[in-house]
Amino acid sequence: MEAVAALKTARPVSVLPFRARSVLRDVSRRAPACSTCKLRGVCMSVGLEADAMTDLEEIVTPAVRVAKGETLYRSGGRFTGLYAIRLGSFKTVLLADDGQEQVAGYHMPGEILGADGIGAGLHDSEAVALEDSEVCAISFDSLQELAREQQAVQQNLHRILSREIVRERKIMMMLGTMSAEQRLAAFLVDLSERYRVRGYSSSEFVLRMTREEIGSYLGLKLETVSRLLSRFQREGLLQVQGRVVKLLDLTTLRQLVEH
Amino acid sequence: MEAVAALKTARPVSVLPFRARSVLRDVSRRAPACSTCKLRGVCMSVGLEADAMTDLEEIVTPAVRVAKGETLYRSGGRFTGLYAIRLGSFKTVLLADDGQEQVAGYHMPGEILGADGIGAGLHDSEAVALEDSEVCAISFDSLQELAREQQAVQQNLHRILSREIVRERKIMMMLGTMSAEQRLAAFLVDLSERYRVRGYSSSEFVLRMTREEIGSYLGLKLETVSRLLSRFQREGLLQVQGRVVKLLDLTTLRQLVEH
DNA sequence: CGCCGTCTTGACGAATCTCAAATAAAGTGG
DNA sequence: CCACTTTATTTGAGATTCGTCAAGACGGCG
Numbered sequence: 001m002e003a004v005a006a007l008k009t010a011r012p013v014s015v016l017p018f019r020a021r022s023v024l025r026d027v028s029r030r031a032p033a034c035s036t037c038k039l040r041g042v043c044m045s046v047g048l049e050a051d052a053m054t055d056l057e058e059i060v061t062p063a064v065r066v067a068k069g070e071t072l073y074r075s076g077g078r079f080t081g082l083y084a085i086r087l088g089s090f091k092t093v094l095l096a097d098d099g100q101e102q103v104a105g106y107h108m109p110g111e112i113l114g115a116d117g118i119g120a121g122l123h124d125s126e127a128v129a130l131e132d133s134e135v136c137a138i139s140f141d142s143l144q145e146l147a148r149e150q151q152a153v154q155q156n157l158h159r160i161l162s163r164e165i166v167r168e169r170k171i172m173m174m175l176g177t178m179s180a181e182q183r184l185a186a187f188l189v190d191l192s193e194r195y196r197v198r199g200y201s202s203s204e205f206v207l208r209m210t211r212e213e214i215g216s217y218l219g220l221k222l223e224t225v226s227r228l229l230s231r232f233q234r235e236g237l238l239q240v241q242g243r244v245v246k247l248l249d250l251t252t253l254r255q256l257v258e259h
Numbered sequence: 260m261e262a263v264a265a266l267k268t269a270r271p272v273s274v275l276p277f278r279a280r281s282v283l284r285d286v287s288r289r290a291p292a293c294s295t296c297k298l299r300g301v302c303m304s305v306g307l308e309a310d311a312m313t314d315l316e317e318i319v320t321p322a323v324r325v326a327k328g329e330t331l332y333r334s335g336g337r338f339t340g341l342y343a344i345r346l347g348s349f350k351t352v353l354l355a356d357d358g359q360e361q362v363a364g365y366h367m368p369g370e371i372l373g374a375d376g377i378g379a380g381l382h383d384s385e386a387v388a389l390e391d392s393e394v395c396a397i398s399f400d401s402l403q404e405l406a407r408e409q410q411a412v413q414q415n416l417h418r419i420l421s422r423e424i425v426r427e428r429k430i431m432m433m434l435g436t437m438s439a440e441q442r443l444a445a446f447l448v449d450l451s452e453r454y455r456v457r458g459y460s461s462s463e464f465v466l467r468m469t470r471e472e473i474g475s476y477l478g479l480k481l482e483t484v485s486r487l488l489s490r491f492q493r494e495g496l497l498q499v500q501g502r503v504v505k506l507l508d509l510t511t512l513r514q515l516v517e518h
Numbered sequence: 519c520g521c522c523g524t525c526t527t528g529a530c531g532a533a534t535c536t537c538a539a540a541t542a543a544a545g546t547g548g
Numbered sequence: 549c550c551a552c553t554t555t556a557t558t559t560g561a562g563a564t565t566c567g568t569c570a571a572g573a574c575g576g577c578g
Contacts, residue, residue, distance in 0.1 A: 094428055094431070094432050096432060096436070096517075097517060098517050098518050100432075100436050100518070102431065102432050102435045102436050104428055104431060104432075115420075115421055115424055116421060116424050116425055116428065117421070118417050118418065118420070118421035119417075119418045119419075119421035119422040119424075119425060120421075120422075120425070124425050124428065125428065144410070144413060144414070144417070147406075147407070147413070148406070148407045148408075148410070148413065149407075151403075151407070154403060154406070154407065155403070157417075158377050158378075158403070158416075158420070159377065159378045160378075161374075161377070161417070161420040161421065161424070162374055162375065162376070162377035162378035162379075162420065163378040163379075164424050165374055165375050165378075165420070165423050165424055165427065166375055166378060166379070166383050168424065168427040168428065168431060169353055169363055169375065169383065169384065169427065171431055172353070172361065172363060172427060172430055172431055172434060173353050173355060173359075173361050173363075175431060175434035175435050175478060176361045176434050176475070176476075176477075176478035177355070177359050177361050177478070179533075179534095180533075180534070210555090210556065210557090211556075211557065211558095212556085216435070217435075218435075219434060219435035219436070220534080220535090221534075221535060221536085222556085222557080223534090223535075223536085223557090223558080223559085224533095224534060224535075226556095226557060226558055226559080227534095227558080227559075229557095229558095230558070230559080242542085242543070242556090242557080258356060258357050259357050259359070438565080438566095439565075439566065469523090469524065469525090470524075470525065470526095471524085471525095479566080479567090480566075480567055480568085481524090481525080482525090482526080482527085482566090482567075482568085483565095483566060483567075485524095485525060485526055485527080486526080486527075486566095488525095488526095489526070489527080501524090501525080501574085501575075
């Protein structure tokens with residue numbers, strides 16, 4: 001199954017840098033500025049003064065389209081900059097030497113992808129669009145330059161990197177200490193909360209990942225995920241219809257997580 | 260057991276900020292500069308020109324002592340800066356709302372602690388010395404200021420934050436996809452490698468953590484860790500004598516990790 | 519020397535995985 | 549738009565891994 005998924009998006013390695021660059025060059029039809037972006041409360045531009053905002057806009061390639069299934073960057077590919085999700089959603093996937101895969105995260109508008117590449121200059125994960133999406137690309141060299149001039153930009157960058165560290169720690173905690181039931185509950189509660197913050201329904205949403213991808217993220221097999229969803233439904237905690245989920249008892253789900 | 264460990268280091272919450280600050284103020288008996296530090300190849304000072312090095316030295320409080328069992332910072336405590344380990348070792352521990360603990364990492368000289376606090380201004384983990392140790396404290400406000408002036412410092416900071424992200428992803432991968440056997444092998448190989456890089460023996464070293472702490476880090480129970488160590492010994496992969504470990508067959512251990 | 523925390527080992531049980539088969543949903547070419 | 553193929557999901561039965569409980573050994577420290 002993993003193998004098949006890999007085939008679908010596989011390209012010769014030598015072509016990767018080209019592809020990456022071609023995405024960045026993709027001409028933006030519209031020029032939506034950060035200052036008018038709905039996501040400026042969540043994104044890199046939080047709390048910037050007008051002049052810093054203008055500077056930021058200058059180094060951002062706005063609204064690059066990424067089709068469902070397309071890869072924004074690949075494991076081992078050269079790091080050039082960060083990507084702010086403008087629309088849609090992505091998964092980030094880790095690849096072990098032996099080909100083993102693990103979903104490291106599921107990402108929504110306003111979130112920043114690609115920070116894993118800063119340290120080594122190479123990405124150590126890949127980001128795949130789970131639906132037709134749009135990102136803003138931010139050249140990292142330019143961003144570092146701007147961060148030296150604009151303190152607010154510097155702070156936002158540090159905040160973003162630090163929050164990624166904290167986010168991953170929560171996942172570590174989940175994988176290290178929780179039962180399958182708790183992990184799935186935590187996953188659903190987390191999604192619910194993140195949809196709520198973004199102004200979407202916190203009780204009804206579409207899972208963009210397969211059961212297998214959810215399982216990979218939670219350190220479980222797809223059968224376990226499926227069984228648990230069925231059980232949660234039987235217990236009246238939620239309703240599932242394929243990928244459409246309706247959370248009926250968020251309180252109990254939250255309690256499950258707290259053990 | 261967790262409860263007992265907690266008691267040993269417990270202090271009233273109100274005292275925490277004071278304690279944290281008192282550690283920072285601890286007068287340094289010697290004034291060992293970054294430029295002469297043996298760790299300058301691993302630490303914040305990597306690749307700095309002479310002038311940047313001098314600037315960095317000015318904002319670092321060098322060689323603060325932390326006794327075994329002491330806490331460098333606590334979960335929920337105010338974030339003031341980063342700490343570079345100069346000597347000794349630390350564990351970082353995550354605390355869930357329900358009191359559940361999980362060891363997030365085991366840290367050696369040259370590594371930087373505390374980055375989890377940048378985003379929220381509060382630490383979300385605690386760092387405890389596993390033996391008598393020394394750290395250099397770096398005020399984050401000053402560091403940000405310096406990063407705006409010295410590009411090399413800025414890059415080092417970003418590199419450190421990004422590497423922490425990558426480090427945690429490896430742990431996620433371990434917890435999400437590996438068997439108990441693989442996790443322990445990976446743990447030992449990782450330690451071995453990190454000792455090697457620092458000029459210590461890569462085949463013989465002392466575990467500073469209890470079996471329970473190792474288990475917590477690996478998402479396993481202490482009995483499982485103990486059993487696996489015994490089995491590895493029986494199979495001739497290593498020798499264990501309490502906390503002293505001698506790796507006899509690093510090749511096979513590495514193969515175990517690769518599945 | 520004796521205590522306490524740590525570690526080892528065994529027996530048993532529960533949670534989760536594996537394998538397998540049936541069903542449902544999604545994608546594809548005519 | 550339909551028939552067909554592929555992929556995703558559900559569910560069951562049995563196997564396996566790891567956790568739980570319990571008892572005893574070890575080892576450092578007062």
